[in-house]
Amino acid sequence: MFLNCLGMCCSKLTTNTNSSQRRFPTLIEELCHQYSLTDIRKATNNFDQKRVIGNGLFSKVYKGCLQHDGASDYTVAIKRFDNQGREAFNNEIELLCQLRHPRCVSLIGFCNHQNEKILVYEYMSNGSLDKHLQDGELSWKKRLEICIGVARGLHYLHTGAKRSIFHCILGPSTILLDDHMEPKLAGFGVSVQGSRFMPKQKQISVDRVLGTWGYTTTDYVMDGTITAKWDVFSFGFLLLEVVCRGMFYLISLTEKECLENPVEEGLDPIIKGKIAPDCWQVFVDMMVTCLNYEPDERPTIGEEEVQLEHALSMQEQADITNSNSEYTLLSKTIISLGVKQFDTEKIL
Numbered sequence: 551m552f553l554n555c556l557g558m559c560c561s562k563l564t565t566n567t568n569s570s571q572r573r574f575p576t577l578i579e580e581l582c583h584q585y586s587l588t589d590i591r592k593a594t595n596n597f598d599q600k601r602v603i604g605n606g607l608f609s610k611v612y613k614g615c616l617q618h619d620g621a622s623d624y625t626v627a628i629k630r631f632d633n634q635g636r637e638a639f640n641n642e643i644e645l646l647c648q649l650r651h652p653r654c655v656s657l658i659g660f661c662n663h664q665n666e667k668i669l670v671y672e673y674m675s676n677g678s679l680d681k682h683l684q685d686g687e688l689s690w691k692k693r694l695e696i697c698i699g700v701a702r703g704l705h706y707l708h709t710g711a712k713r714s715i716f717h718c719i720l721g722p723s724t725i726l727l728d729d730h731m732e733p734k735l736a737g738f739g740v741s742v743q744g745s746r747f748m749p750k751q752k753q754i755s756v757d758r759v760l761g762t763w764g765y766t767t768t769d770y771v772m773d774g775t776i777t778a779k780w781d782v783f784s785f786g787f788l789l790l791e792v793v794c795r796g797m798f799y800l801i802s803l804t805e806k807e808c809l810e811n812p813v814e815e816g817l818d819p820i821i822k823g824k825i826a827p828d829c830w831q832v833f834v835d836m837m838v839t840c841l842n843y844e845p846d847e848r849p850t851i852g853e854e855e856v857q858l859e860h861a862l863s864m865q866e867q868a869d870i871t872n873s874n875s876e877y878t879l880l881s882k883t884i885i886s887l888g889v890k891q892f893d894t895e896k897i898l
């Protein structure tokens with residue numbers, strides 16, 4: 551019933567575009583505040599370019615300053631969708647209104663004024679994970695903690711709501727970090743919700759290719775369906791990128807050779823020597839199973855979460871007894887993605 555109501559609210563959002571400041575006496579409005587375009591213009595200094603903090607697939611994200619419920623000014627992130635982003639706007643508002651989890655970014659409000667489709671979120675002061683991976687400043691333990699946080703968020707999406715939610719574009723640019731460097735999932739514009747009466751793992755069909763290329767699994771491309779195992783594959787890719795510093799992001803099929811070298815050879819120099827071999831073994835086994843070509847062979851994200859916590863505790867144990875010296879990894883892990891089975895002509 552709750553989700554039906556939300557669905558109806560969202561279709562109202564799409565169809566009623568002529569009124570300038572229409573009120574929605576609906577659940578969505580109860581759940582998140584509706585801002586006027588004037589409020590948003592004021593908050594972003596009229597969409598000042600200098601306030602741009604990120605670019606989405608169909609949107610620009612600004613740092614803004616808003617007043618809410620009479621409280622003093624506070625900082626928010628304001629996503630302004632372009633004309634192609636209407637569907638993403640509706641999708642994101644519908645999903646985020648339902649989500650309440652410390653590992654998912656919070657939606658504060660929205661503005662739906664004629665062609666202007668805008669969402670307002672809590673501001674994540676440390677930006678997206680990709681920036682921090684590029685800078686190479688994160689310790690190995692922090693990386694592990696971030697991966698655990700991401701697994702918790704995904705676990706909630708897959709199992710915590712009445713209908714499973716599949717993120718579909720999980721990657722370092724859709725993982726944001728708060729003041730304490732804790733991760734939150736963002737970028738729900740193309741996420742997909744399973745149908746209400748379906749078992750959580752059942753496949754659903756979608757009619758478009760989603761996701762960033764490097765994090766896209768073969769399942770969808772082969773049979774046009776999405777399951778939770780899609781996100782698990784993306785999570786495996788994320789683990790790879792977290793240790794290899796952006797090396798695999800947006801990998802193209804022609805660059806697949808880099809996966810033919812052992813992962814240990816591509817480790818970010820910052821964390822080389824810092825990873826305890828026992829911890830690494832757990833981590834790398836998980837990565838390999840997540841990236842399994844066969845979706846049924848991949849673990850659930852709940853299993854991943856538990857294993858990552860186990861890996862972290864192994865690292866902590868090892869650090870107690872080995873506080874000064876560097877670790878050496880003797881393993882040589884080759885990841886096989888089965889990418890040779892792609893027919894790029896058909897896909898792109």
Ligand SMILES: Nc1ncnc2c1ncn2[C@@H]1O[C@H](COP(=O)(O)OP(=O)(O)OP(=O)(O)O)[C@@H](O)[C@H]1O
Pocket residue numbers: 603604605606607608609610611627635638642655671672673674675677678723724725726736737738739740
């Ligand atoms: N709440 C936020 N706080 C801080 N920065 C943010 C926030 N939301 C988004 N950003 C910045 O904007 C970038 C793009 O946002 P996001 O990941 O939501 O885009 P997207 O999902 O690709 O967008 P779209 O909805 O257009 O498909 C992020 O990588 C990040 O740098």
